[in-house]
Amino acid sequence: xxxxxxxxxxxxxxxxxxxxxxxxxxxxxxxxxxxxxxxxxxxxxxxxxxxxxxxxxxxxxxxxxxxxxxxxxxxxxxxxxxxxxxxxxxxxxxxxxxxxxxxxxxxxxxxxxxxxxxxxxxxxxxxxxxxxxxxxxxxxxxxxxxxxxxxxxxxxxxxxxxxxxxxxxxxxxxxxxxxxxxxxxxxxxxxxxxxxxxxxxxxxxxxxxxxxxxxxxxxxxxxxxxxxxxxxxxxxxxxxxxxxxxxxxxxxxxxxxxxxxxxxxxxxxxxxxxxxxxxxxxxxxxxxxxxxxxxxxxxxxxxxxxxxxxxxxxxxxxxxxxxxxxxxxxxxxxxxxxxxxxxxxxxxxxxxxxxxxxxxxxxxxxxxxxxxxxxxxxxxxxxxxxxxxxxxxxxxxxxxxxxxxxxxxxxxxxxxxxxxxxxxxxxxxxxxxxxxxxxxxxxxxxxxxxxxxxxxxxxxxxxxxxxxxxxxxxxxxxxxxxxxxxxxxxxxxxx
Amino acid sequence: xxxxxxxxxxxxxxxxxxxxxxxxxxxxxxxxxxxxxxxxxxxxxxxxxxxxxxxxxxxxxxxxxxxxxxxxxxxxxxxxxxxxxxxxxxxxxxxxxxxxxxxxxxxxxxxxxxxxxxxxxxxxxxxxxxxxxxxxxxxxxxxxxxxxxxxxxxxxxxxxxxxxxxxxxxxxxxxxxxxxxxxxxxxxxxxxxxxxxxxxxxxxxxxxxxxxxxxxxxxxxxxxxxxxxxxxxxxxxxxxxxxxxxxxxxxxxxxxxxxxxxxxxxxxxxxxxxxxxxxxxxxxxxxxxxxxxxxxxxxxxxxxxxxxxxxxxxxxxxxxxxxxxxxxxxxxxxxxxxxxxxxx
Numbered sequence: 001x002x003x004x005x006x007x008x009x010x011x012x013x014x015x016x017x018x019x020x021x022x023x024x025x026x027x028x029x030x031x032x033x034x035x036x037x038x039x040x041x042x043x044x045x046x047x048x049x050x051x052x053x054x055x056x057x058x059x060x061x062x063x064x065x066x067x068x069x070x071x072x073x074x075x076x077x078x079x080x081x082x083x084x085x086x087x088x089x090x091x092x093x094x095x096x097x098x099x100x101x102x103x104x105x106x107x108x109x110x111x112x113x114x115x116x117x118x119x120x121x122x123x124x125x126x127x128x129x130x131x132x133x134x135x136x137x138x139x140x141x142x143x144x145x146x147x148x149x150x151x152x153x154x155x156x157x158x159x160x161x162x163x164x165x166x167x168x169x170x171x172x173x174x175x176x177x178x179x180x181x182x183x184x185x186x187x188x189x190x191x192x193x194x195x196x197x198x199x200x201x202x203x204x205x206x207x208x209x210x211x212x213x214x215x216x217x218x219x220x221x222x223x224x225x226x227x228x229x230x231x232x233x234x235x236x237x238x239x240x241x242x243x244x245x246x247x248x249x250x251x252x253x254x255x256x257x258x259x260x261x262x263x264x265x266x267x268x269x270x271x272x273x274x275x276x277x278x279x280x281x282x283x284x285x286x287x288x289x290x291x292x293x294x295x296x297x298x299x300x301x302x303x304x305x306x307x308x309x310x311x312x313x314x315x316x317x318x319x320x321x322x323x324x325x326x327x328x329x330x331x332x333x334x335x336x337x338x339x340x341x342x343x344x345x346x347x348x349x350x351x352x353x354x355x356x357x358x359x360x361x362x363x364x365x366x367x368x369x370x371x372x373x374x375x376x377x378x379x380x381x382x383x384x385x386x387x388x389x390x391x392x393x394x395x396x397x398x399x400x401x402x403x404x405x406x407x408x409x410x411x412x413x414x415x416x417x418x419x420x421x422x423x424x425x426x427x428x429x430x431x432x433x434x435x436x437x438x439x440x441x442x443x444x445x446x447x448x449x450x451x452x453x454x455x456x457x458x459x460x461x462x463x464x465x466x467x468x469x470x471x472x473x474x475x476x477x478x479x480x481x482x483x484x485x486x487x488x489x490x491x492x493x494x495x
Numbered sequence: 496x497x498x499x500x501x502x503x504x505x506x507x508x509x510x511x512x513x514x515x516x517x518x519x520x521x522x523x524x525x526x527x528x529x530x531x532x533x534x535x536x537x538x539x540x541x542x543x544x545x546x547x548x549x550x551x552x553x554x555x556x557x558x559x560x561x562x563x564x565x566x567x568x569x570x571x572x573x574x575x576x577x578x579x580x581x582x583x584x585x586x587x588x589x590x591x592x593x594x595x596x597x598x599x600x601x602x603x604x605x606x607x608x609x610x611x612x613x614x615x616x617x618x619x620x621x622x623x624x625x626x627x628x629x630x631x632x633x634x635x636x637x638x639x640x641x642x643x644x645x646x647x648x649x650x651x652x653x654x655x656x657x658x659x660x661x662x663x664x665x666x667x668x669x670x671x672x673x674x675x676x677x678x679x680x681x682x683x684x685x686x687x688x689x690x691x692x693x694x695x696x697x698x699x700x701x702x703x704x705x706x707x708x709x710x711x712x713x714x715x716x717x718x719x720x721x722x723x724x725x726x727x728x729x730x731x732x733x734x735x736x737x738x739x740x741x742x743x744x745x746x747x748x749x750x751x752x753x754x755x756x757x758x759x760x761x762x763x764x765x766x767x768x769x770x771x772x773x774x775x776x777x778x779x780x781x782x783x784x785x786x787x788x789x790x791x792x793x794x795x796x797x798x799x800x801x802x803x804x805x806x807x808x809x810x811x812x813x814x815x816x817x818x819x820x821x822x823x824x825x826x827x828x829x830x831x832x833x834x835x836x837x838x839x
Contacts, residue, residue, distance in 0.1 A: 167542070326541065333540040354541060360503060360530035365549035372545035376726040378554050379545060392535040396547020397527055397599065400643025403777045404551070405729060406544075408784075418782055419830065435837045436830060445540040452546050453643070456537075 001216045003227045006203060006245040010412040011233035012375060012446055014167040018387045021289035021350070023171040024299040030076060034098045034306035035343040038062035038072045041085060041092045049096065053080045058107035058282045060130070061096055068146045070135035075284035075304035077103040089336065095343075098306070112280030116190060124194055124277065125152065131276030132283035135346065136269035138239050139258025142195065149258055155195040156261040159246055160188065160270055164205035164232040167332045167390070168291035170349050172204075172267045174300055175287075176211050182218045184267065187274030189223050195263065200225045201246050205232035234333060235444035239264060241412050253439035268349060283346055293390060294318055294325050294353035303344060310340040312351070324356040326392055333445045357391035364395070375406050375450040399453040407447035407457055413440040417447040421457045424464035431473055438464055439474065503530050520593040524600040548642075551727055552602040558722040559609050559772060561714030566707040569672035570617040574707050577624050581612035584625035585632040585653075592637045603642030603778070607632065610772060611650035613708020614765060614812070616668035618677060619657075623664055627653040647819045648779045651812055658812070669704035681705050682763045683808045686755055698762040709768040719771030728775035731787040732794075736770040737761055739795025747803065754803050766798060769811040779819045783829040790825055793818045 038047050038061065045064040049055055055074040062072040078100040086095045109131045111123060119127075125143035128134045134147025142148040142155055162172045176184060192200055202225055204211060209229045219225060228246050230236050240251040243262050251257060257264045268287060275281040289300050296317060303312065309327050318325065328335040329348050344351065361367075369379030371389040381388055407417040415437040423433040438461060447457040468474055503526060509515055510522030528549065536543055567574045585608045593600040611628055631653020639645040658665045669678050681704045682693035697703050701710030709715070722728040740760050747754035761767065774780065774794050781790045794814045801810025 326535075328539075328541050331539075332542055335539060335541070337538060337541070352541075356535050358533040358535060360533075362531075363529060364531040365528075365547065365553055369545060374544050374546045376544075376546045376551075378550055378725050378727065390542055392541055393543070394532050394534045394536060395543050395545045396549070397532050397534075399548045399601070400641065402548065402551070402643050403780070403782045404727075405777065405782060406546075406726070408782070416782065416830075419826075435834050437834065437837060449540045449542065450544045450546070452544075452548060452551050454543065454547060458540070 001212060001227060003209065003212060003229050006228045006230035006236075008231050008233050008236055008241060008245055008412065009414055010410050010446075011165075011231070011235065011241075012410045012450070013231070013233045014373070015232075016385060016388055017167050017373070017390045018371075019168070019291050019293035019295065019298050019390065021168060021171060021291045021298045021300055023173050025174055025287065026299060026301055028301050028303040028307065028312070030100050030102065030304070031307050031311040032100060033081065033308070033311075034075055034078075034100060034304055035308055035341075036061065036072060036075060036096045036098060036306035037086070037088065037343065037345055038094050038096060039064055039069055040090060041094055043067055043069075047083055047094060047096050049074075049080045049083075051080050051082050054078070055080060055098060056105050056107045057103075058109070058284060060282075062094075065146070068140070068149060070132045070140070070147050070283075071130060073132055073282040073284050074098060075306050076100040077105050107282075108280030109276055109282050110280075112277060114278050116277050117193075121152070121194055121196070124190060127277045128190075128194065128273060131281070132346070133269070133273050133276045135283070136272065137263060137265040139256045139263065141191065141263060141265070141269075141273070142258075148263075150261065152195045153197055154261055155198040155263050157201060157243075157247055158188075158191055158195060158198045158263045158265065159201045159203060159242060159257070160265050160267060161203040161230075161237065161242060162205065162208050162211075162267050163203060163230050163236040163242065164207050165234045165236040166330075166350070167234075168289065168350050168352055170266075170268070170287070170289040171300065172208055172211065175267045175271050176214060180271070181211070181214045183274045183278075184270055185215060185218045185220070185223065186278065187270040187272075188225070189220070190273055190277050191263075191265075191270065192223055198263070201228060202226075203228040203230050203242060203246050205230050205236070207232055234446060235412055235442065238412070238442050238444055240442050241444075253441075266349065286344065286346060286348060288344060288348055289350045290317070290353075291350055292353040294355055305346045306343045308341060308343045309338060309351075312344070313340070313353070318353060324358070326354045326356050328352040328354065332390075333449065334443065355391040357393040361393075375410060376452075394454050396452075396454050398455065401453050401455060404452045406450040406452060410446045410450050412444060412446070413437070413442050415440050417441075417457045417461065420464070421455065421460040424460040424467070429464055429467055429471070429473070433464060434468060434473055438468065441465065518594060520597055520599055521590065524593070527599060548602045552606050554725050554727045555606045555722065555772075556609060558718040558727070559606070559613065559708070561718050562613055562708040562711055562768065563609060565701065565711040565714050566613060566617070569701065569710065570670065570707050574617055576621060577615060577617070577619065577707070578609065578612040580621045580624045581615075581628045582608040584628040585611070588629050588632040588637060592641070596641075598641075601642040603636070604632065607636070607649045610708075611653050614650065614654050614706045614768065614773075616665060617670050617707040618668040619664060623657055623661055626660075627657040629653075630656045643778055645778060646823075647816055648773055648776050651773060651816050651819075654812055655816060671704050672702055672710070678704050681808065682759075683755070683802065686759070686763075687808055690753070692756070692759055693763070695758065695762065698759070705763075706765060706768075709765045712762050712767055715767045715771055719767070719775075722771070722775070728771070729777070729780075729787060731784060732774045732780060732791045733770040735788045735791025736774055736794045736798075737766070739792045740766060740799050743796065743799040747799070760799075760802070764802070764809045765811040769798075769815055770794070774815050774818075779822065781822045781826045781829070783826055783833070785833070786822070786825045786829045789829070790818050790822060793821065793825075 060071045081097040129145035140148030142152045239257040372379040373388045445458040510519040589604045631649045635649030635652030636645040723730045741757045744757040744760040748756045797814035798810045
């Protein structure tokens with residue numbers, strides 16, 4: 001087994017924050033009501049069920065064969081209560097509310113088998129499609145059934161990663177221990193059979209790469225995997241950075257890995273492909289890491305897709321004395337804030353709860369800072385390994401840019417954020433900003449994190465890119481899915 | 496707002512009062528200093544680094560402390576009086592502008608006030624200190640819009656002004672540590688007149704005449720390294736600045752003994768202080784990495800030329816001010832060069 005060392009330029013290592021999820025797994029009790037997000041309303045495709053209908057666990061309740069999407073299943077046995085419109089980052093979607101009943105009925109994906117090697121590629125792809133797992137990963141898993149923007153045979157590389165780049169990362173030992181590794185590699189074999197021409201890569205950080213040997217021991221067949229040891233620096237997990245590290249390929253601005261024939265998946269995603277094809281399980285459950293010091297206990301929980309945050313945080317899960325809590329999905333740096341009424345979606349791997357700290361911190365700038373994280377070396381936390389505090393406070397006041405250069409040093413795209421943002425702030429956008437590489441920005445938000453003057457640099461750059469496209473300084477055709485991509489959304493995969 | 500103490504509510508309330516409305520900026524500053532901010536991040540990224548300008552500037556002051564403390568030790572309470580005068584005079588300008596603009600008092604002043612005092616001769620009359628501090632803060636910073644928008648280093652603008660306005664005071668106010676006698680010769684001056692080199696031990700410990708914060712070389716080096724290690728200042732500028740002076744002095748000295756030798760050049764005058772604390776000012780220096788090397792090189796070259804070939808004995812101040820003015824141009828050309836191949 002050969003392990004390659006991956007490089008990253010810039011970036012920042014978030015380490016030792018309070019509230020890291022432990023590798024403990026519990027299964028959540030069935031909530032009374034679930035809110036299952038389905039497709040966009042403007043696609044014209046309505047849910048296959050109506051209010052009052054009885055649904056079975058695993059039954060397809062939404063499906064669109066005409067556009068890039070994956071079917072949505074009922075996560076529980078129960079009755080459809082209502083179908084409502086809801087705003088989402090992709091536009092308005094309809095959300096199916098299901099009240100659950102206790103029952104063991106389970107409608108499995110038709111055609112699943114342990115003898116999947118005997119299936120034709122088309123049959124395998126159909127299993128992936130019908131199970132809903134085709135929507136996983138950064139741009140979906142390509143099949144013949146329009147689960148992604150490209151076809152399976154156009155895929156050149158599959159990258160599975162556990163890069164530990166975020167502040168909070170799911171613990172992959174949950175998926176790989178015991179039988180897990182064998183299931184995982186079998187999942188990989190399935191994907192490799194579907195995407196026949198693709199080479200398979202696994203990228204893991206310094207902390208997780210001990211699993212390479214475990215995985216390698218379970219590999220059967222002729223599955224050739226190349227292993228990459230990456231730095232656990234943010235934003236190693238972003239498409240363009242990951243592809244650059246693993247394949248040394250440049251992904252142009254506005255593109256995702258998938259647009260260049262690279263399928264990027266997480267460990268759990270591959271395991272779920274295995275479960276779908278071999279065990280017939282549709283995508284109705286997800287293991288989610290509960291992270292952040294606001295949770296009473298940080299562990300992983302297996303829950304139904306569509307579980308609302310309020311149900312999840314009910315009981316003793318969240319500290320009671322913290323009234324002001326922000327829930328964030330997946331990433332603290334780029335993730336979205338979700339409120340109590342929102343539900344856990346199928347791409348959720350980490351749910352973070354942070355305190356909205358509006359309180360005082362007496363003479364904060366003069367304290368030694370044993371628990372304060374900073375890119376600069378101005379706090380004792382840099383030398384003393386205490387667990388670091390984390391909350392949503394700005395930790396300082398807005399000021400004019402000092403040109404301290406921190407944003408340049410951490411920028412993974414190698415651009416100069418402090419030179420670029422004034423073009424947007426002062427409304428002087430022209431081709432100079434394009435020449436200076438504003439479109440190389442990958443929206444990782446790291447510049448805003450490190451900014452000494454608390455300037456929302458990344459926000460300015462995002463706005464600038466939109467304006468430049470609108471004012472036709474750059475052609476929209478240059479950006480495969482237009483500036484929607486800049487809003488971090490993919491036109492494939494997630495429906 | 497929850498979790499607010501009575502004191503905070505009081506201070507906050509004072510700023511909101513109609514009669515005190517004019518001074519809102521001051522109360523806001525007090526609130527900011529004592530209690531920190533109550534603002535939370537509006538969205539992604541949901542968390543923020545703990546570094547902010549107060550911490551940043553506090554570190555710059557810590558870096559200056561060895562030089563400042565030794566200045567007071569060497570030159571007595573009068574040195575302290577100079578520092579206080581510089582702070583009070585510049586502070587009045589800063590606060591008036593904060594009130595005028597209705598914006599919080601900016602922290603950069605805390606560093607400027609100290610740096611300005613430390614580059615002055617130890618016997619300069621206090622009225623001259625006050626004039627320099629006011630001039631520097633006003634014309635060096637406030638007219639550009641405050642910290643972060645100024646083109647020239649405000650402390651140097653102040654010093655340049657009094658050097659030109661009161662040349663007599665600025666050239667005969669030197670004094671050796673613990674001495675009562677006023678001399679007119681700094682080691683650089685002595686070298687230019689008689690070619691005598693002051694011993695390195697005295698230069699390192701600061702036992703010679705010079706600006707009060709610039710004599711104690713060991714403390715300046717320690718403070719400068721501390722700032723570089725804490726990432727508050729960037730190592731590129733001091734390294735290229737000092738390196739340029741070293742190399743040119745080495746070459747020059749090899750060919751002509753009238754040119755000061757390299758180590759002597761680095762340890763005398765305001766070079767170390769200027770390279771460690773003034774050229775590294777991020778606001779008035781270039782932002783690109785290549786630009787930083789060019790800037791340091793320019794500072795070093797001009798310092799070398801003025802010291803050895805011009806009428807002034809010391810050239811650090813002029814070199815940094817000159818390069819401050821050039822820095823937008825340096826950045827511009829560096830950016831155009833780096834990105835020349837990018838298609839538009």
